[in-house]
Amino acid sequence: MAREDYEVVIGLEVHCELSTKTKIFCSCSTEFGGEPNTHCCPICMAMPGTLPVLNEKVVEYAVKAGLATNCSIEKNSKNDRKNYFYPDNPKSYQISQYDKPLCYDGYVTIETEEGEKKIRIERIHIEEDAGKLNHDEYGRGSFVDLNRAGVPLIEVVSKPDLRSAKEAESYMRKLKSIFEYIEISDCKMEQGSLRADVNVSVRKKGSKEFGTRTEMKNMNSFRNIVRAIEYETERQIDEIENGNEIMQESLRWDEISGRTFPMRDKEDADDYRYFPEPDLVSIKLSDEYINKIKNELPELPESRRKRYIDDYNLTEKAANFVTSSKYYSNLFEEAVEICKNPKTVGNLIMSDIARILNEREEEPDSLKFTGKELGELVTLIDKGTISSSIAKKVLEELFNEVKMPSKIIEEKGWVQISDENAIKEVVEKVLDANPQSVSDYKAGKDKALGFLVGQAMKETKGKANPQMLNKLFLEELKKGE
């Protein structure tokens, strides 16, 4: 059977660390990166006789996440114990939720080449994160740091609705963006505060049955998620084409070799013997509580996107891009407030700012400058103080050091030259130095003008007012006719 006759079916279990100040069941700090075992107490270290008490913010944040992803909220919820032995799990059970997750039956919408697609969410539940194991290369053992043990997580389980690596990436980006907008997590993938278990299976197109799936755990970058899905899809098709069966197993993605390997999974690893957590009481949520959270939700990307198209005349593409991240969107709104030029602000974000971030391998959340700087920058372009090529240079500077653009151009001497006499001087100099281009132009080669303008820009280090340059060149070239 040909490759095109197969389709891939993907489901994601996304883990997201909540940005509460304290852990889920004790008052220890959730701050990332402290000295080992300093954000710990007898409760999160599982000392005998200690009792957990649920952090009210965890419930609030999980309900927010559910409402922002169109979920129903469970009014009679509870916690359950998931039992397994692992050194990063001090109690030998994880307090999670089993049959009464806080949120269920939701969806998010992603944009695909065939238009919008709804990806259904089966459930969102709350649970505690595990500690961290450190290994050393000298074989002296492993080292357990429990600072992360008890940091609150939500786990968002999708239905197997995703049909390509690209869709999986869009879905994950959408969740990240929503969780950033509603401010329940910093979603820093590089710090592990957003990560996913990826389930992949393949089947004949048109088949109703699912194939056997494999699971890749703890994927923490978009790039690796895409690569791992693509690799695993090909591997499974190859296995089937070669007459082999797919084993249901957990795989480890190795980003260096770009391959998946079976994990030496403990047998019966999925036999967790869940039971209701006897140390905690049930969670009962009233309509008033749920409605209050609903009313306090900030404006979500969907609504902003629509507003940017309707009120600011942004193109669909620009509106999608700007609202893809809270950080872009807030930057946009602040800057437009100042310069009243949504089109230019949108373009600068979509082209230049995104490009620079990409080059620096950074995400929008690392932007240090604000709409104040960007708004002034656009005002300076609109007033003709700087050209758009200088504006790009100012942006690069803003990534290095946050200063007002007016200050940057003053310090760098980048103010646009709009003095007619000064520009005329340059024009004359360029014309004298390039007689060939002058005769080319006169012979009807319009392109020669572009070359001359380019030379003059070079001469003025990009500072010449381009409209004025054009005008003066044309005047001078016509003189000789």
Added chain:
Amino acid sequence: MAISKEEVIHIAKLADLNLSEDEIEKYTKDMQEILEFANRINNVDTSEMTETIAANEKSNVFRKDEVVKFENREVLLSNAPSQDEGMFRIPKVLN
């Protein structure tokens, strides 16, 4: 409902217990009795009752999200058989 020896061995393995032959015999019998006892509850007619989701009738016992530092790592680690640089040292765990 009968419990088999194999199930007892499986449950012991999940609980990380090494049982002797005699213990397996004993626990198979004990667990059988526990199951029979629990089965009496299974036979109660609950069709008219609302679902109970917790043994404790209380609900909504919450904590405010305010940091309280414990600040005594030494005492937390004091029972560790082995420690290094503020961490529990354990036999090497393979990834």
